[in-house]
Amino acid sequence: MARRKDHSREELTQLAIQAGRQIVIDQGPNALTTRKVAQAIGYTPGTLYNVFKNIDALIAAINIESMHSFADSLRTLHQPGETSESRIRRIAQAYLDFHHAQPQLWSLLFAQPLNYNSDDYHAAIHAIFDQVCDAIMPLSSSPTLARQKAKILWSTLHGICLLQQSGKLNVSEPDPAEDLLTHFLDQFLQ
Amino acid sequence: MARRKDHSREELTQLAIQAGRQIVIDQGPNALTTRKVAQAIGYTPGTLYNVFKNIDALIAAINIESMHSFADSLRTLHQPGETSESRIRRIAQAYLDFHHAQPQLWSLLFAQPLNYNSDDYHAAIHAIFDQVCDAIMPLSSSPTLARQKAKILWSTLHGICLLQQSGKLNVSEPDPAEDLLTHFLDQFLQ
């Protein structure tokens, strides 16, 4: 068998990403296999390797889409007249909202070590992180301090979602992510 | 072949845990396979299944040991006359030290979703986390707030190490984990 040319290279790429994304949403990161993705788009695994170098590259592509989508939602939420504090709080809440709305995509993106690096991946991270830095900049005395504060905020958001997802520390009381975040931000924004 | 009885059940358990631990240290979490562990202890994979339910149970056992070891180091570091601030700072630094000294064991423990739960696992987490809560308690007005603060500290430590390990945000400047931690604690301990 050979060359159907039903789809262009770019179409195939998008088909695979969307199919893979849906598999992750429905069945979790562990269910993302080349055979499942291939079957979902009506091709065989071999074809995927003509478009992606390996499955890590496909995972990276799905993650890049998640990041751009999140970056877009951050841009949408931004209102020029807003105080820095309000903007930071809304960015943080948006992170929690993403985790709540798409826990499986969040896991694929943040809860699993990634073995694939690329400029696109790098750029997608910055499409998010630069906005966090921007929001914090007005409250800091130097760009270096602002960057550090942004990394601390980012780290804490990661950790809070991981903690909630693993459910490992819910003995006496659950402590909803929102409560932890509020508690953290009240001090962080002093 | 059958029944050599070179080792008791408990001896086999410990052999497997130590062999697995060393494989993770030397070659990383992904190198931890039943066949490698079995070969390292001079048995076959089937024998491991007579001792562990599956490989996730072995991973959990290795993690439990890591946690007890870390909990011990926290106990060792504790000095009765110390201020709360100093104790908290040293606990946090110990977390970073663990990550620095054993990055692979840290990854197995914290950077990968675990699919195996047990009372022992739960107890090991608390052997650590209860000490963090204890250290924070004197600075808080209620046990609930102390627990929340402990979770925030814990989350941030996680996040900082994850960030450093992934190396994804080291564009303009690396921002060593120690700097981020100091920056965080200076505000956290106010």
Next chain:
DNA sequence: AAATATAATTGAACATTGTTTAATATTAAT
């Protein structure tokens, strides 16, 4: 238009995984 080159697609295979199981050999109990 014919011949040739290029590229896409597949099926089949390979190596590695985790895991199960029937067979077997050793120990323990009767």
Next chain:
DNA sequence: ATTAATATTAAACAATGTTCAATTATATTT
């Protein structure tokens, strides 16, 4: 001494990522 219980293994299974020769459709050249 016979029987029962148990530990161990080899072999097999299913599922995974990945590679590749063979094949066929399109593009290019003559």
